Amino acid sequence: MYETSYHRAESVEEAAKKMGTAEGGKYVAGGQTLIPTMKQRLASPDALIDLRHIPDMKGISINGKDVRIGAATTHAEVASSADLDAVCPGIASLAGHIGDPHVRHMGTIGGSIANNDPAADYPAAMLALGAAIHTNKREIAAGDFFAGMFETALEEDEIITAVSFTAPEKCAYSKFPNPASRYAMAGVFVARTGDDVRVAVTGAGMDGVFRWEEAESALGSNFAASALEGLAVNEGEMLSDIHGSAEYRANLVKVMAMRAIAEAG
């Protein structure tokens, strides 16, 4: 790891101020991607501004169907929230299958979304749930937030403070994890409220997370796994690497979508 300097912020304002005065600074939340990346010298921020100790950015609040999750809430906290599991089981289950138990104790929802790894789980949930991403400057709809592989609508010094969404009537997430990394080879989040169905796919698309609109309209009139028979995502838009070909991933997307529909019920 190249040299860096560490700065802990106690509030969102203090974090933004520290970023303003630091040269080459980067925010760190749980650090479960950033620290390994720095160890490999693929990232070399001169300053790290730690967001993990900001009380306003932590915790889950639920009011009826309205859910708000602080950006510094860990995957373990999301996975173990019985209240969240009761209104939106898909996101609790998703969080419980990120990485491993030790990673889940550190990694945060805000960090995952801000990084927008094309194989991360949370972006699929945000897109399928039609979540709002709250920052210290504005509110961004999930559909406008994810802008391709590792790209988001965030400005350099902007901080995600929370995400919010209205829990759907039914939802589920199904992923085929890479056996070594546990990142999604394909992960599909399905959310349904009435005849409004959203299907978001991570791990498979060349441009990162995306909505499978053809499946959404088929499921709107018939919410059953069989509704996807005869449909296929475009192989030309799928990732192809040593872990799996585009053709294989396209098939995985369909299988994971069918499993998620069956689980959502």
Add this chain to the structure above:
Amino acid sequence: MSKVEMTVNGRSVSGDVEDRTLLVHFLREHLGLTGTHVGCDTSQCGACVVHVDGKAVKSCTMLAAQAARAEVTTIEGLAAGGELHPVQAAFKEHHGLQCGFCTPGMIMAAVDMINRHSGKLDEKTVRAELEGNICRCTGYHNIVKAVLAATEQMGGAAKVAAE
């Protein structure tokens, strides 16, 4: 360089370290607590697992500065009064190790999972919970056996204490 202060195994410690120092290196090189191992150094193997504020984390994937002012427990902090912790005793009893390199992380992960599941664990859950700890010798069978035995013993002990 920054001064980092934390509580390790109940003892207040401090050290002047470069900000880029990983928690595992602070523990091993500055405090001499070499029970915590560096295996893969890429967040995969779990040999470096310690508890920070009561939660299992990978100390190769955290800066010492991130753990400043926290309570850290390492494998050296488990045994009390010369008696092995029940999980350590169960690993010995059930031969839950061969070369022993992964063992400190396995035991710290096991203590954490037993705490989180309130002493109720079955084989499937133990195997799923061990996802972040890699052992290349045992095939996991005796590790799982040891964790289940320790769970029973600790649950039993808690019941006795509660009565």
